[in-house]
Amino acid sequence: MPAALAALTAGLLVFHRAVAGSVGRVGSLLETFLPWLGLVIVVLFGLALLRRSATALVALLLPTAAWTHLFGGLLLPAEESGPHDLVVVQHNVSDENTDPAGTARALADAGPDLIALQELVPPAVQVYEKTLAPDYPHHAVRGTVGLWSKHPLTDARLLDIAPRGITEPWSRGLRTAVHTPHGEIAAYVAHLPSVRVGASGLMSSRRDESAGLLGEAVAAEQLRTVILLGDLNGTVEDHGLAPLTSRMDVARRGFALSFPAAFPLVRIDQVMARSATVAHIRTLSATGSDHLPVTAHITLR
Known part of the structure; x- marks a missing residue:
């Protein structure tokens, strides 16, 4: 189960635009809270450790990479300001x-x-x-x-x-x-x-x-x-x-x-x-x- 949820989480992160036209504008709702899928990754990591599931841990690399690509840069320190x-x-x-x-x-x-x-x-x-x-x-x-x-x-x-x-x-x-x-x-x-x-x-x-x-x-x-x-x-x-x-x-x-x-x-x-x-x-x-x-x-x- 953690491996499947990891794959689903990765899919939502990578293909969130695909649900943009969904009934009830679910795409906008998903995109509003997209960064919070990082908490899902943390929870799934804890479940994988509890179950000692190597498959789930490997599967978690997918959403982790996707989240880092989308939001990891925002966590970096501020760049030095230029002269203008x-x-x-x-x-x-x-x-x-x-x-x-x-x-x-x-x-x-x-x-x-x-x-x-x-x-x-x-x-x-x-x-x-x-x-x-x-x-x-x-x-x-x-x-x-x-x-x-x-x-x-x-x-x-x-x-x-x-x-x-x-x-x-x-x-x-x-x-x-x-x-x-x-x-x-x-x-x-x-x-x-x-x-x-x-x-x-x-x-x-x-x-x-x-x-x-x-x-x-x-x-x-x-x-x-x-x-x-x-x-x-x-x-x-x-x-x-x-x-x-x-x-x-x-x-x-x-x-x-x-x-x-x-x-x-x-x-x-x-x-x-x-x-x-x-x-x-x-x-x-x-x-x-x-x-x-x-x-x-x-x-x-």
Whole structure:
């Protein structure tokens, strides 16, 4: 039995895309928790030792190799930052956050060049503006998303990434140009629709549609370098984010599990880049949000 389960685990790791179109969007659900199949390998290793099964131990080489290929690089130490690095912070601050000032100070203490926020609501927006102003004199807010920067911003505009069927006001996308010491880059801030698990499976169609619209916007971007920061309500393994991950690089180092803050299981707060490298990503300490902030080093090419 352990040998058969090892083969099944290896198959799920290697061929997870094959179940992407399954009924109830099981593929997205599997891909969301794909790294956790490493725990299955550990359990199967323990069973193989208890049964003293050489066959099972040999079979475990398959899922171990597959997991290491997919996720082993994320466990490596952070690479040395190059001379053109930017540091960014991404955080869904929660519209129920009772301490926006404390949250703003905690994010600023990390010393990033850019701070991207989601779930901005009045009057908390004014608190973030006031608290961050001394170190981040440039900012743009559109709807419930915003970007604070140490460097000048121009051409800030709303991104229409609302899926069909949403009739209420829904402004969760922002694009702006950032004039860094290393050149002009485009920064995108986004908050994709939530994903729910119900009796019929994973309900992610709106998230997937919004990801497609965001991917089209990135593809049409005229500036060469693009940085995307956002609560994308999906992991980078989730095929629902393929319109983005097929066009942009993701973190090479660090798991940075960000949600839920009390017991992080997945990273749905993402930093992606085009014509740049996301060298390392990690979480910051908890704030008043149900997400953990993540910070990443960006190396411009």
